[in-house]
Amino acid sequence: MSGDFWSRRREAVAQEALAEEAALIAVEKKERDAELAEKSDEELLSEAGLATPETLESPEQVREFLTSALPQRLKTRALRRLWRLNPVLANIDGLVDYGEDFTDSATVIENLQTTYQVGKGMLAHVEEMARQAEAAEAQEAEEEEPVEVEEAPAEIEEPPVLVAQVEAPDEPFEAPEEEEVFAPAPRRRMTFTFDEQRTG
Numbered sequence: 790m791s792g793d794f795w796s797r798r799r800e801a802v803a804q805e806a807l808a809e810e811a812a813l814i815a816v817e818k819k820e821r822d823a824e825l826a827e828k829s830d831e832e833l834l835s836e837a838g839l840a841t842p843e844t845l846e847s848p849e850q851v852r853e854f855l856t857s858a859l860p861q862r863l864k865t866r867a868l869r870r871l872w873r874l875n876p877v878l879a880n881i882d883g884l885v886d887y888g889e890d891f892t893d894s895a896t897v898i899e900n901l902q903t904t905y906q907v908g909k910g911m912l913a914h915v916e917e918m919a920r921q922a923e924a925a926e927a928q929e930a931e932e933e934e935p936v937e938v939e940e941a942p943a944e945i946e947e948p949p950v951l952v953a954q955v956e957a958p959d960e961p962f963e964a965p966e967e968e969e970v971f972a973p974a975p976r977r978r979m980t981f982t983f984d985e986q987r988t989g
Contacts, residue, residue, distance in 0.1 A: 842867040851867050
C-alpha cells in the first residue's frame, strides 16, 4: 500500500512541475508577443535578418522563416508566398471551390448607402424615377413645334354639269299591240248510267 501511495505522489509532483513549466512558457510567450506587437514588421525582419515574405524565392527560405521567432502575422505572409512558389499549388485548374475571394470587401465603397427601406423596399427610388420620367415627357411636349394645318377654302366650286343632247326620232313611237289571251275551255264531266237487270 505504501508503494502505491508514494508512486502516485511522485507522479503528482511530476505533473505539477510540468504544469508550472508550461505556465512559465505561456507567460514568457505572452510577454514576447506583446513586445513583438509593439514593433513594426520591418523592424522585426531587420532584427531577424530575414527578407520580406513576398520576396522569398524557395521553399527552404519559407521553412527558415517559419522556424524563426516571429509573430504569426509574418509567418502567414510567408505561407501565402509558399502557395505561389510551389507549382502544384500555384497552377490552379479552375475547379477548386473557394479558390478565390468572392467577397466584395475590396470593392465596397466607404459609407455605402442604399435606398432600400424595410417594409417599403425601394419605394422612394421608384417614385423619384417616375417623377423624373414625367418631367422629361412634359419638357419634350413643350419643345415640340405646333403642326401647321392648312385652312380649307371658304367656297367650293361645283363641277360643271354636262348635258347630252339627244335627237328626237322622225317617226312617232308606237307601242306594240297586245296579244289576245284566250281563256281555257271549261272541263266537261262525263256521266254514266247502268241498267239494272233483274233475274227471276
